[in-house]
Amino acid sequence: MKKNLWIVVLLSLVTNVLVAQYAHFPSGGVIHFEKTVHIKNFMKRQLSITKNDNFDRSYVEQLMSKAPTTYVFKSTLSFQGDESRSEPVKQELSGVMRNLVWYGFDYSTTYYKHIKNNSFKSLLEYGGSNILTQDSLLAIKWKITNEYRNIAGYTCRRANGVLLDSIFVVAFYTDEIPLSSGPASLHGLPGMILGAAVPEHHYSIYATKVELSQPVLTAELGKKRDKPMSRKELSAFMRDRMGIGEWSTVEEFNFLMVNLLL
Template identity: 35%
Template sequence: MKKLILYTTCLFMLGANTLFAQNKHFTTNGIIEYEKSVNMYAVFQKIIDKDNEAWLQPAFDSYKKTQPQFRKLKSTLAFGNNKTLFTPIEPEAQGNTFFLDNPMVGQNNTVQTDLNTYTSIDQKKVFESVFLVKDSVRKINWKITTETREIAGFTCRRANALVLDSVYVVAFYTDDITVPGGPESFAGLPGMILGLAIPHENVTWFATKVNEIPVDDKALAAPKKGKAVNRKELTATLTDVMKNWGNQSNIYLKAFIL
């Protein structure tokens, strides 16, 4: 009798789970609005060293008196047909442009990711030059945790990873959006990344709104302008250009290739 009750209970639970899965709504097309937040005070405190402290520290102190601590930037991510297109939105006003040449505090990339072929095309602005980086989607060894967080109306699960060997990244993704993409060139989780943080670089991206609307292939078209390179070639070019920049070279190189 006990075996019969257990068998009946298991059948009921299996049926309930199947019905839940059938009734659950999954989002496959739409446009996500993101806000990038940069802790300007922390970012620029890092570039002050003994070689530039005499002139840069007073400038930084003056900057803090008139400028907000956090810089906010907008972007969108269109998704559909297992493709994504990340597009930065140009800010209306730059305000005080001191320090804004640092690529970490701007938005230099328009990124199309094709998750069918696992390839990406990244139009990257590097000072006065524009590169078109064509390569495979960057492989990230994510470690998924049990921590969850609500973002833009979706329950998201946390995942952690290291990129570029030493840069710690925290992502929050939802499997309610089936396209496994994310902002910039971050992807590879079992759902859409709605929250992303690079703590030691003092920058985050969080979705503020998800618009579930039809998105056709034309709206997901890859950028076309720029000098064609792959990721390795771009890194070699930038390393050569910045070889005499001292401590600043590592900061700028990391920001451009993240």
């Protein structure tokens, strides 16, 4: 009887080892994300750093009184092998949101990342023109914690990060999807980032569904006439365009650049 029991235990251990050894880790799929922006808090922060203009301030405060407390933007992230591509989901905005959205809480940006090659691209429309950024992956310093959360059916572990010198971000990643990527510019953890929050910019983004498939990804963004810029070149371009000191403050410029780059 004892001999049979030991055989059962041994077979169980061997089976568990084999299952773990041959566990299926998806190499491709599409992840659906929802980005929740706290509109009123974002705009209060924007007003606090904007160059004092009574007319503009009054206009924005009027819009804010009619704006929703929060607003949800949707996007998808397709991943395959070492590549990922994030794209916005088109949605109709109300009149108030159409007037407020250009302040920068969502630029409907498309992102492409090749993790193995350390390459990054993004495309957004700003002031009627396409802005194409092409650079290495964004540098992020991560510290992994022992906090866990279930997101879209996956067990995710928390990590705290710092990027662009001083911007704090909280992220939750799963090693069940081994690609070191995530929504927007995020990456650099031992698995896919399925949730993140950027407190200073008053938004969070979480996966709502993961569909396993084999999507075909392309690194092409924009049109042939769109000239790519590095992050440094983009910063110089926007600094010149915003007229620091005359039309806007340094704080306003820095706040905008985070929204453009992240």
